Amino acid sequence: MLKITDLRASLEVEDKEILKGVDLEVQAGTVHAIMGPNGSGKSTLSYVLSGKGGYEVTQGSAMLEGADLLEMEPEERAAAGLFLAFQYPVEIPGVGNMTFLRTAVNSQRKARGEDELSATDFLKEIREKAKALKIDADMLKRPVNVGFSGGEKKRNEVLQMAMLEPKMCILDETDSGLDIDAMKLVADGVNALRSEGRGFLVITHYQRLLDHIKPDVVHIMSEGRIVKSGGPELALEVEHNGYTDILSEVA
Amino acid sequence: MALANPKQTATEARIAALTIPESGWTAPARKAALARLRKEGLPDRRDEYWKFTRPDSLVTPEVPKAATFTHDEGPIFGERDRLKIVFVDGVFDADASDDLSMEGIEIGMLAAEQGADIHWARDLYGTLEERGQDPVDRPLAALNTAAATDGVLIRVTGKPSKPVSLIYRHQSDTSDAVLHHVLRVESGAALTVLENGPAAARLNKVMEIDIADGGTLHHVRAQGRDHDRRAVTHIFARLGRESVLKSFTMTANGRLTRNEAIVELTGDDAVVHIAGACVGDGANGGEFHHDDTVFITHNAENCESRQVFKKVLRNGAVGVFQGKILVKAGAQKTDGYQKSQSLLLDGDSQFLAKPELEIYADDVACSHGSTSGAIDETALFYMRARGVPHREATDLLTLAFLGEAIDEIEDRDLGEEILARIESWLARRR
Ligand SMILES: Nc1ncnc2c1ncn2[C@@H]1O[C@H](COP(=O)(O)OP(=O)(O)O)[C@@H](O)[C@H]1O
Ligand SMILES: [Mg+2]
Numbered sequence: 125m126l127k128i129t130d131l132r133a134s135l136e137v138e139d140k141e142i143l144k145g146v147d148l149e150v151q152a153g154t155v156h157a158i159m160g161p162n163g164s165g166k167s168t169l170s171y172v173l174s175g176k177g178g179y180e181v182t183q184g185s186a187m188l189e190g191a192d193l194l195e196m197e198p199e200e201r202a203a204a205g206l207f208l209a210f211q212y213p214v215e216i217p218g219v220g221n222m223t224f225l226r227t228a229v230n231s232q233r234k235a236r237g238e239d240e241l242s243a244t245d246f247l248k249e250i251r252e253k254a255k256a257l258k259i260d261a262d263m264l265k266r267p268v269n270v271g272f273s274g275g276e277k278k279r280n281e282v283l284q285m286a287m288l289e290p291k292m293c294i295l296d297e298t299d300s301g302l303d304i305d306a307m308k309l310v311a312d313g314v315n316a317l318r319s320e321g322r323g324f325l326v327i328t329h330y331q332r333l334l335d336h337i338k339p340d341v342v343h344i345m346s347e348g349r350i351v352k353s354g355g356p357e358l359a360l361e362v363e364h365n366g367y368t369d370i371l372s373e374v375a
Numbered sequence: 376m377a378l379a380n381p382k383q384t385a386t387e388a389r390i391a392a393l394t395i396p397e398s399g400w401t402a403p404a405r406k407a408a409l410a411r412l413r414k415e416g417l418p419d420r421r422d423e424y425w426k427f428t429r430p431d432s433l434v435t436p437e438v439p440k441a442a443t444f445t446h447d448e449g450p451i452f453g454e455r456d457r458l459k460i461v462f463v464d465g466v467f468d469a470d471a472s473d474d475l476s477m478e479g480i481e482i483g484m485l486a487a488e489q490g491a492d493i494h495w496a497r498d499l500y501g502t503l504e505e506r507g508q509d510p511v512d513r514p515l516a517a518l519n520t521a522a523a524t525d526g527v528l529i530r531v532t533g534k535p536s537k538p539v540s541l542i543y544r545h546q547s548d549t550s551d552a553v554l555h556h557v558l559r560v561e562s563g564a565a566l567t568v569l570e571n572g573p574a575a576a577r578l579n580k581v582m583e584i585d586i587a588d589g590g591t592l593h594h595v596r597a598q599g600r601d602h603d604r605r606a607v608t609h610i611f612a613r614l615g616r617e618s619v620l621k622s623f624t625m626t627a628n629g630r631l632t633r634n635e636a637i638v639e640l641t642g643d644d645a646v647v648h649i650a651g652a653c654v655g656d657g658a659n660g661g662e663f664h665h666d667d668t669v670f671i672t673h674n675a676e677n678c679e680s681r682q683v684f685k686k687v688l689r690n691g692a693v694g695v696f697q698g699k700i701l702v703k704a705g706a707q708k709t710d711g712y713q714k715s716q717s718l719l720l721d722g723d724s725q726f727l728a729k730p731e732l733e734i735y736a737d738d739v740a741c742s743h744g745s746t747s748g749a750i751d752e753t754a755l756f757y758m759r760a761r762g763v764p765h766r767e768a769t770d771l772l773t774l775a776f777l778g779e780a781i782d783e784i785e786d787r788d789l790g791e792e793i794l795a796r797i798e799s800w801l802a803r804r805r
Contacts, residue, residue, distance in 0.1 A: 202762035218775025232762035
């Protein structure tokens, strides 16, 4: 599904290398987790994959089902099936949540040469999916993320993911700032989307989320590299011993 | 003999090209206005009040040519139930207009009623314009009072069932229209006035609005469609106790537009909101220069004034905002608010702003803020990451930016119609 090979990226402005050769492959139908200390480059990886400006890819490749992501505009990557749930979802005053989501869904459909979703079909679908995430009508009407609590923002990200039905989902610390109930809602939302044809890359700081979204593979990232990969037990190791042991072991 | 200065020469040259009626009930007001014009002289680029906007093409005796414009999209407000009054190149067109009688309102025409003695209009014509000359000269408004060729005289005595819609059409590429409207809203009466359409190659328009105690006027204006437009417009308004004036203007296209609003709050508890949403594109050899100049005088207690102006500028478009709130001694509990913002879609465009507060009372709350900025890149990326293409995302953010001004329109449907117009204007430029 997603194949990243020796990916290196620097900040455009200060020529500082953040990603120092990332290798990673996520197969369809699997959930991979990336853990790692703050500042190790997890968010940067998600931004570079989704096409945010400000980074320069100096080497390597990132392919989604054989298509070169790095050659595409952000909206093309989205239409190709890539989705990033932001660590810090953006507030957009003046743009209604529902309007935004409908524009997004239909833009992607248009880009793929599919028919647009009718207003009624869209409404029906969003109501159903919002309900499962305990997102009420008022939140749908309000401007995108404006005045939302931390938990509401994260649930809104999962709602967008559910509506857009991407092939490859990257979740960047979707659990941070959530209480246990909100985290369960989010995890249930993600689990409902797990399927044969879909891959997940779950970036998290804590093992906690991985109790609810069971990963197939866990990677440890440090200083811009994947330094260790293993099964779910690796996450437990981090939980019990912290990063220091693992990092000194690979150093 | 003293040598004539250039300003005087220019003013006399312009006056010589005007036809000023010397009889009829407006004659004394016209004569006085002509004297004001001579005393002040027409604006030139050395005038402080015209520092950001070159008045040249507005004051020349000859009219710069302006091509007429055809469009696939029908005119705005077209689907609405309204009383239509049509002016073609600044002249009332009775055949194209509706019957002017309606419950709760008296409507007459300036040109047609020259012989009549309409007391209410005679007391008003040129009066508010003259009051608005202090403390700042507004010579183009004085010129208008002196030389207006037509306009509508509206006296609102009740609550008419539908809006009065002033529709302007432009047929000659050298027409020079001088329109002067007079509106009197009697105590407790209420009206909505709509304006739209390209009026002439060059337009000088004055609207005098006198609102008695408890009266309400909603004004929604759409300036657009004609790319070569040059226009200077003035609203002079006087508000009585507990009266309300809400005026909104949408502007698109036009080479040069200056909209002035001069409002005096003379009765306690009056409310005035003036708002504008403007989109300008200087591309394809076009020019776009739009100037909003507002002067609000608080001369009574507990009044509210609110100015909300938003401009979206691209490809070398220029936006100007000059806005002043003057709070006179004794105008306690004044609530004055002013917000003027521009969104610059590229590095070529420019926004020039001069917000001013002058306050002589101690118990007032006044605020003003003027900013100009680029599109929010973080929001833009977020939208693109969800699959919304760059241009569409930019348009959505642009409309959101303008939304705050459009929200000032009281009637939701009218607001939606304005928004839809701007949306299609943006979509045509994707
Ligand atoms: N736009 C940026 N400007 C400056 N520094 C940045 C920027 N993006 C990332 N960095 C730096 O890159 C490193 C990795 O950051 P990040 O990817 O956010 O880490 P993580 O998500 O793993 O906590 C940090 O040292 C961070 O300060
Ligand atoms: Mg991060």
